[in-house]
Amino acid sequence: MNHDYEYTPSNGFTKWLDKRLPLMRFADENMLSFPTPKNLNYFWTFGFILTLSLVTQIITGIVLAMHYTPHVLMAFDSIEHIMRDVNYGWLIRYIHANGASMFFLAVFIHMFRSLYYGSYKEPREILWILGVVIFLLMIITAFMGYVLVWGQMSFWGATVITNLVATIPVVGESILTLLLGGFSVDNPTLNRFFSLHYLLPFVIFGVVILHIWALHVTGNNNPTGISVKDSNDTISFHPYYTVKDLFAYIVFLLMFSYFIFYNPNILGHPDNYIEADAMVTPAHIVPEWYLLPFYAILRAVPDKLMGVLLMFGSIAVLFFLPWLDTMKVRSARYRPVYKIFYFTFLISCLLLGYLGGQAPEGIYLFLSRVCTIYYFAFFLVVMPLLSRYEKPSAMPIGISNPAIDTSIEIDEVDGDLVPSANT
Amino acid sequence: MTDIIDENEPTRRDFLYITTAVFGATGAATLAWPLIHQLNPDASVSALSSVEADISSIPEGGSLKVAWRGKPVFIRRRTKEEILIAENEDAANLPHPEKDAERVKNKEWLVVVGVCTHLGCIPIADKGDFGGWFCPCHGSHYDISGRIRKGPAPTNLEVPPYEFVNESIIKIG
Numbered sequence: 001m002n003h004d005y006e007y008t009p010s011n012g013f014t015k016w017l018d019k020r021l022p023l024m025r026f027a028d029e030n031m032l033s034f035p036t037p038k039n040l041n042y043f044w045t046f047g048f049i050l051t052l053s054l055v056t057q058i059i060t061g062i063v064l065a066m067h068y069t070p071h072v073l074m075a076f077d078s079i080e081h082i083m084r085d086v087n088y089g090w091l092i093r094y095i096h097a098n099g100a101s102m103f104f105l106a107v108f109i110h111m112f113r114s115l116y117y118g119s120y121k122e123p124r125e126i127l128w129i130l131g132v133v134i135f136l137l138m139i140i141t142a143f144m145g146y147v148l149v150w151g152q153m154s155f156w157g158a159t160v161i162t163n164l165v166a167t168i169p170v171v172g173e174s175i176l177t178l179l180l181g182g183f184s185v186d187n188p189t190l191n192r193f194f195s196l197h198y199l200l201p202f203v204i205f206g207v208v209i210l211h212i213w214a215l216h217v218t219g220n221n222n223p224t225g226i227s228v229k230d231s232n233d234t235i236s237f238h239p240y241y242t243v244k245d246l247f248a249y250i251v252f253l254l255m256f257s258y259f260i261f262y263n264p265n266i267l268g269h270p271d272n273y274i275e276a277d278a279m280v281t282p283a284h285i286v287p288e289w290y291l292l293p294f295y296a297i298l299r300a301v302p303d304k305l306m307g308v309l310l311m312f313g314s315i316a317v318l319f320f321l322p323w324l325d326t327m328k329v330r331s332a333r334y335r336p337v338y339k340i341f342y343f344t345f346l347i348s349c350l351l352l353g354y355l356g357g358q359a360p361e362g363i364y365l366f367l368s369r370v371c372t373i374y375y376f377a378f379f380l381v382v383m384p385l386l387s388r389y390e391k392p393s394a395m396p397i398g399i400s401n402p403a404i405d406t407s408i409e410i411d412e413v414d415g416d417l418v419p420s421a422n423t
Numbered sequence: 424m425t426d427i428i429d430e431n432e433p434t435r436r437d438f439l440y441i442t443t444a445v446f447g448a449t450g451a452a453t454l455a456w457p458l459i460h461q462l463n464p465d466a467s468v469s470a471l472s473s474v475e476a477d478i479s480s481i482p483e484g485g486s487l488k489v490a491w492r493g494k495p496v497f498i499r500r501r502t503k504e505e506i507l508i509a510e511n512e513d514a515a516n517l518p519h520p521e522k523d524a525e526r527v528k529n530k531e532w533l534v535v536v537g538v539c540t541h542l543g544c545i546p547i548a549d550k551g552d553f554g555g556w557f558c559p560c561h562g563s564h565y566d567i568s569g570r571i572r573k574g575p576a577p578t579n580l581e582v583p584p585y586e587f588v589n590e591s592i593i594k595i596g
Contacts, residue, residue, distance in 0.1 A: 156544065160560065163543040178459070182468045184493035184538075192462065279488065279495050281544040283559050299561060304541060304577045360561060 007033070030216055035234035036241050037222035039399055043113040044220065044241075045248035046106050047212075052249060053103040054208065058201050060096040061145075068148065070194035072187045075150035076275040094264040100142050101267045102256050104290035107135060116342060118330030119221040125322040127214040130207055132318045137204045139291065139315075144197040146288060150190065151272030156285045158185045158193075164298075167305045184278060224399055225330025233399040284359070292356030293349055297375065299360040300368035310372065317379045325383040329392040337390045345378045468492075473596030475588065478532070486548060488537065491595045495537035495545055496583055497556075498593065501567060506530050508554065509568040519578045523568045526582050534585050534595070535569040541576035556580070 007028040009015040014024050067086050069078040082089035111131070114120055120128035147158045162179055166172040181188025219228060228234055235241075259267065267289055271282045287295050294311050301307035317324075332339045348371045355371065358364040397405040476489045478498060486499040501509070509523040510530070527533055537556075539546050544560035551557030551564035553572045558565075563574030570579040585595045 156560075160542040160544065163541075177464060178462050181462055182464045182493060183472075186468070186493050188465065188468065278493055279490065279545065281559060285544065285560050299575075302575055304575060307575075 030212075032236065032238040034216065034237040035219070035228075035231065036237045037220050037228055037233055037399055038235045038240075039222050039224065040220065040241065040244075041223055042244075042248055043109065043117075044222075045245045046110040046113065047215075048245035049106045049249050049252050050103070050110060051208065053099060053106055054201065054204060056099050057096060057103060058205070060092050060099065061198070061201065063092050064096055065198060068194075070148065070191050072150065072190055072276070075148065075190060079149055091260070094260045098256065098259040098264060098267060100145065101259070101288070101290065102252070103138065104142070106252070107138065108290070111135070112346060114221075115345075116332045117221055117223055118225050118325070118327075118332070120321050121325065121327075121330050122322065123218050124214075124221060127211065127218060128322060129319055130211040130214055132315070134204055134207050134211060135318075136315060137200055137207065139294075141197060141200040141204065142288065142290070144193040144200070147185075147190065147193050148197060149272055150276045152274045152276055152280075152282050153269045153272040153285070155185060155276035155278065156281055157287055158189065160285055161287075162189075164308045164311075167308045169305075186278075221330060222399060223331060224333065224396065226395065226398055229398050286357050289353065289357075292354075293352035294356070296352040296356035296368045297372045299356075300365065300372040310376075314375060317376065321379065321383075324379055325387055327387040327390065327392075329395065334392045334395045335386070335390060336393055338386050341378060341382050341386070345374070348374045348378075473594060475592055475594045477591055478593050479591030489595065491536075491583065496595055497533070497535050497537040497548070497569075497580075499533045499548075499567075500531060501533055505554070505567045509566065512566065512568070512570075514570075518571050521568075521570060521579055526568055526570075526579070528585070529587065532587075532593075533567070533569060534582060534593070535580035536583050538581070539563055539576055540571065540578045540580065541574070546580075 007018075007025045009018045009024065017023065018025055064082065067078065067082045067089060069075060079093070082093050084090075086092075114128065114131070143157070143161060147154045162176060162185065165179060166176045168175060177183060179189075180186070181192060222228075269286060274282075286292070294314060297314050298307045298311040301310055327335065327338070329335055332342055351367065352371045352375070355364050355368045360368065394404045396402045397407075472492055474489060474491045476487060476498065478487060478500070481487055481498070481500045483500055484502045484505075486497055488495045488497060490496075506523075512523070514520045514522045523530070526535075537545050539558040539560065541558065541561050541563050544558050546556035546558040546563070546565060548556055551573075553564050553566040555567045555569060555572075556565040557563070558574070558576065561575050563576035564572045565576075565580055566572050568579075569582070571577070583595050585593055588594050
């Protein structure tokens with residue numbers, strides 16, 4: 001990283017401030033002059049998009065909470081009240097509801113980018129783990145938010161998901177009762193979900209700060225996966241990446257606007273416009289689209305406890321990623337075999353998303369099982385084996401030097417980079 | 424008096440550290456319990472834990488759905504044929520082996536919590552391959568004794584505590 005540059009206060013006030021609270025220095029070092037690899041592509045703009053997505057959700061959420069009533073008799077009506085009576089309530093709610101989908105869309109792209117370019121590898125393990133923590137918190141928050149609408153899908157989604165806890169041997173039932181505050185999803189459940197749905201975004205915000213902090217310690221990865229060597233490899237964050245991020249964000253907003261203004265309910269489910277009824281189950285319960293791959297994994301297994309374990313396992317395995325893929329070469333650009341498995345994995349995840357929305361029978365069930373097996377095999381079998389046996393293709397010397405690097409060879413046994421014998 | 428200080432010997436300072444830590448931990452744990460226990464069902468929820476229903480008007484083969492603890496309870500007056508089918512089933516071979524006699528107090532009346540033991544949906548009556556209930560969510564089939572026969576549900580439909588108060592009143596809970 002580039003440490004040549006140092007912030008110098010420009011006037012009397014900033015000099016005075018810098019000695020007392022170096023706020024400007026902090027902002028300058030982390031947001032303006034921060035040395036960033038010069039070769040980042042548009043996949044690197046999603047961190048910025050995600051930060052603004054979180055801010056959007058928090059602002060619209062706080063406003064919605066001013067009009068929403070977390071009580072089983074009034075919740076559904078208060079949503080309709082927001083939609084019909086509150087000034088621009090429809091807009092704010094549609095931003096919030098579709099914003100959640102956009103948030104997940106961006107986080108999936110962000111994660112798959114990391115997976116492709118090996119951004120989770122040494123020295124960015126903590127950065128990656130914090131990201132998985134954020135992802136997990138996002139799922140919990142989104143799930144609770146969906147329940148607040150108190151439609152049929154809200155209610156039965158909440159019933160099905162909370163019942164997963166009951167599969168824990170011995171103490172499961174007691175934990176479920178503790179979680180629900182009753183023997184079924186009811187007013188106490190709605191109340192505490194509202195409380196937590198308000199709290200968790202701020203917890204996410206805190207972890208995001210840690211995530212960015214960790215990023216600023218190690219610096220960005222880049223499409224070559226080759227570490228930054230000197231200041232020739234970097235440019236300052238501002239104006240180069242502020243403008244790139246902003247441009248990407250505007251394009252992202254255009255797509256977001258399509259959903260808000262032209263198709264605000266396409267990502268939801270019509271059954272959620274029917275008020276929750278504890279005595280009638282909808283014929284077909286499906287979660288929101290961004291949870292469908294996990295739902296498909298849950299249903300792929302005939303055994304209840306195993307299904308639940310695999311579903312949680314599908315996220316838990318991500319925490320161990322930096323130690324499952326130990327190949328020193330980060331970027332899939334120079335990993336011809338990994339690249340094939342990677343794109344198969346991407347397709348398999350998309351397919352799981354599709355299958356999660358279908359009835360769990362026949363060909364759908366069979367494909368869910370195939371994709372579930374591949375999901376775990378990719379992390380637990382393919383990654384460790386490729387780390388050991390894959391031979392990476394020729395790599396450039398550095399970010400600024402496209403000449404093939406002959407000074408290192410890839411150890412064929414374990415993929416380590418070792419100095420070549422002829423140098 | 425020889426005054427040799429053993430560095431491994433606990434000092435009075437160590438004693439103070441440990442006492443402080445134990446005192447603090449006990450206090451924190453004591454305070455944590457009310458904060459956790461408040462999540463459990465409150466008095467108003469627990470108060471609803473029994474419900475009475477009039478079953479005198481249910482014809483043979485008919486059923487009644489009552490809400491108990493926010494969940495539906497199926498009360499079914501079974502026909503003679505249904506009782507025969509339920510009793511003649513070889514219970515030992517079922518996924519969750521239970522004889523029909525273990526599941527009813529009066530064989531004419533089947534009382535079960537109408538919540539699928541898989542993930543909590545409400546099964547539909549008179550559907551499925553075994554003449555009982557069928558859960559639309561993930562495809563579990565129950566027989567006329569509320570026993571799981573096919574599908575992902577791990578156990579039979581739960582039998583709630585109940586008693587017949589008199590000829591026409593049943594008390595659940």
